[in-house]
Amino acid sequence: MIFVNLPRRDAAKSDAFYQGLGFEKNELFSNEVATSWKLSEQISVMALNEEFFNGFLVNGDNASFGEGTKQMLNAISAESEAEVDEFVANATANGGSVYRPAKSDAPGMYSAAVADPDGHVWEIVYMDMSAWAEGNVSS
Template sequence: MARMIFVNLPVEDVARATAFYQAIGFTKNEQFSNERGSAMDWSDDIHVMLLSRDFFSTFTTKRIVDPRTETGALHALSLDDRAEVDRFTEAALEAGGRELHEPEDMGFMYSRGFEDPDGNGWGPFAMDVAAHAAATAEGAGQ
């Protein structure tokens, strides 16, 4: 079996969160979804579990942070190019997300940042590994 990642996020309103993630390109997996949580597929190997705060609390004895006022994690997703990063982020903003910072262009990498309606942070980016390797090699030769 391939290794996969499942990011579990506490949300206030499962239906609202599901609609947001569908609007930015995730697919709801009905087989693993119910009123307490939605399984959202980004790819065959990357999944986001949107869990009601009550259901999320059954997996931990720790206090659950409010991502609108505290940061517990920032999630980055690689995309193919700058245009896809912009489309993805604009879809998030149109669906009720909030932009975290201005776009960042480092030459070899372009990124943006947004929060979902519950305050969970995402950083879509596109990176040209070959351009980074070339820039690093040039810098080493100086």
Template sequence: MPTMIFVNLPVTDLERAKAFYSALGFGINQQFTDDKAACIVISDTIFAMIVTKPYFETFSPKTIADTSTSVAAINALSRDSKEEVDAIADKALTSGGLQTNEPQDLGFMYSRSFQDPDGNMWEAMWMDPGHVE
């Protein structure tokens, strides 16, 4: 079985968060979804567990980061082209997300960053495969 990643993200409004991630084109695995959390399917091996803050607080004795003033992580997702980077970032911005930084175009790499309605940060990026070789 391939290694999978499950990124757990605290959210204040589960239905709003589900609508946001669905608008980005991601699915929801109903088997792992209830009134406290939802499993967002990003790919066959990447998932975001969006979790209500009260339930998220049971996961750790640490305080949940205030994403309106600080960042705990930036979750980066590769895309197959610059156009796909723009497409997902544009969907994020029209679905309640906020732009985090200006787009970066380094020629061989292109990225755009945004945050979901709860301030969780994401970056979509494309890298020229020829440059990596």
């Protein structure tokens, strides 16, 4: 299993964002300092209050909220270009913002990226695998 642990400043805003994306809340791993959001059977997002998140860090490290340098882009796949557009619409309607507008990155590939209320970036990507299998995509 993979748990993507992200710090949050405002639990209500964070929870509204992930619920608005259609992620399923996992009550088993949710409490007053953390909310677990299920993306699939094997992948969950853990939105953790800043102080709780910092409790897992060592060497004087502190939570980062997406300002300036990016250390990671969380990417998930979509089944269609329409699903990419719907994801962006849901994200912006629920407290997120467009980080990178939707575009065709290569033949058979369409993606966009949004930021959650705390600045963590989520990329949503549709890939027409037949274009890749046929060799129509250059690297």
